[in-house]
Amino acid sequence: MSLTLRRTxxxxxxxxxxxxxxxxxxxxxxxxxxxxxxxxxTMEDKRGNNTFTLDSLVAVHFAPNGRGDFNxxxxxxxxxxQYAVSRQESFKWRRVRNTMYExxxxxxxxxxxxxxxPGTFERYLLGIGLHxxxxxxxxxxxxxxxxxxxxxxxxxxxxx
Amino acid sequence: MKYLIANALIYRPEDxxxxxxxxxxxxxxxxxxxxxxxxxxxxxxxIAIERETFLSEVWDVRGLRGSNSSLNQYISxxxxxxxxxxxxxxxxITVPKIGFMLNPELSVQRQSDDDDLPAVxxxxxxxxxxxxxxxxxxxxxxxxxxxxxxxxxxxxxxxAESRVDALPLTKIGQCPIYTLRPLPEAWHEEAISMxxxxxxxxxxxxxxxxxxxxxxxxDSIFYGEGGRVVLTRCVRNAGKAVTCHTQYYYEW
Numbered sequence: 001m002s003l004t005l006r007r008t009x010x011x012x013x014x015x016x017x018x019x020x021x022x023x024x025x026x027x028x029x030x031x032x033x034x035x036x037x038x039x040x041x042t043m044e045d046k047r048g049n050n051t052f053t054l055d056s057l058v059a060v061h062f063a064p065n066g067r068g069d070f071n072x073x074x075x076x077x078x079x080x081x082q083y084a085v086s087r088q089e090s091f092k093w094r095r096v097r098n099t100m101y102e103x104x105x106x107x108x109x110x111x112x113x114x115x116x117x118p119g120t121f122e123r124y125l126l127g128i129g130l131h132x133x134x135x136x137x138x139x140x141x142x143x144x145x146x147x148x149x150x151x152x153x154x155x156x157x158x159x160x
Numbered sequence: 161m162k163y164l165i166a167n168a169l170i171y172r173p174e175d176x177x178x179x180x181x182x183x184x185x186x187x188x189x190x191x192x193x194x195x196x197x198x199x200x201x202x203x204x205x206x207i208a209i210e211r212e213t214f215l216s217e218v219w220d221v222r223g224l225r226g227s228n229s230s231l232n233q234y235i236s237x238x239x240x241x242x243x244x245x246x247x248x249x250x251x252x253i254t255v256p257k258i259g260f261m262l263n264p265e266l267s268v269q270r271q272s273d274d275d276d277l278p279a280v281x282x283x284x285x286x287x288x289x290x291x292x293x294x295x296x297x298x299x300x301x302x303x304x305x306x307x308x309x310x311x312x313x314x315x316x317x318x319x320a321e322s323r324v325d326a327l328p329l330t331k332i333g334q335c336p337i338y339t340l341r342p343l344p345e346a347w348h349e350e351a352i353s354m355x356x357x358x359x360x361x362x363x364x365x366x367x368x369x370x371x372x373x374x375x376x377x378x379d380s381i382f383y384g385e386g387g388r389v390v391l392t393r394c395v396r397n398a399g400k401a402v403t404c405h406t407q408y409y410y411e412w
Contacts, residue, residue: 023311145401
């Protein structure tokens with residue numbers, strides 16, 4: 001094998017390594033979320049004739065280290081009464097596939113204003129209780145709004 | 161320049177190479193001294209060459225010191241080498257008291273490098289298979305392209321999957337309403353009516369500049385089984401959503 005050919009091969013091996021490393025780096029960046037956004041969410045759940053409404057401001061943070069939190073501030077209405085909600089729920093997250101992520105609530109921090117009776121949220125909003133897991137789908141609107149939802153539908157859209 | 165000797169071997173004086181016609185890959189390369197001797201014999205084919213001439217034109221011209229003994233030794237080596245190619249011929253003849261000569265009974269044909277060898281009685285030399293010099297670079301380029309296509313392709317596909325196709329459904333004033341997934345045309349009218357009802361119900365601010373709506377309806381709604389309906393109103397700044405308000409209904 002001539003020296004020129006050997007050099008050419010080495011050059012191509014180097015180019016391929018650069019492509020591979022760049023791809024891995026970009027893939028890693030893509031897989032590791034770095035989101036900080038907020039949006040308003042008004043939800044109404046009429047299942048079982050027990051109307052639950054939530055009118056809130058939600059701030060969501062996904063850090064690249066696999067941790068994150070969402071802050072919820074607003075009002076909750078249930079057949080039992082009207083309450084103020086103000087809490088931070090911290091979670092761990094991991095990528096399941098493509099746009100699908102699994103989050104696990106690791107801490108619920110209720111602020112002073114929060115007077116929602118225990119169990120209320122868990123009853124209407126499945127998967128946001130302590131140590132509960134749920135799958136979330138994260139996608140983007142054409143104008144870079146962040147759609148956070150589950151397997152079946154979007155839940156809300158937030159913006160940076 | 162090359163010589164075809166006795167139709168049995170090819171001799172190339174430039175590099176001292178001996179080979180059989182048609183079997184160029186099996187060649188023998190002579191030493192510089194042996195080559196100088198054979199070159200002299202071939203160029204003076206049929207003429208007896210004196211020992212002094214050999215010593216002068218082979219050794220002296222190259223600043224070396226030759227002798228009869230070394231000349232004999234090289235002649236012996238040459239005879240053995242030539243005999244490998246055509247043992248039936250005696251190539252070098254000793255001329256007593258003079259020196260040596262190339263057998264005058266043998267034919268010596270001078271050829272240019274491009275000449276084909278005579279076909280009579282000889283196998284036509286096979287053309288050397290051309291080395292496929294482009295093969296390696298082509299393979300490497302192909303490998304690089306595959307690497308690039310798969311790597312970047314995967315990233316692009318992932319990136320495309322993460323962005324929803326917002327499809328225009330209708331407009332409220334100047335504000336477009338997009339669906340976050342394709343809806344059958346048959347459902348458009350009902351979906352538009354649903355979006356209007358939500359907007360009337362929640363009394364969201366009317367269509368302001370740079371406002372867009374994103375709408376999602378679960379199929380089960382159209383089958384009258386209830387389900388999820390989501391309407392988001394986003395206000396853009398320089399093409400980017402800066403504030404969004406979502407209305408989410410479960411069991412619409």
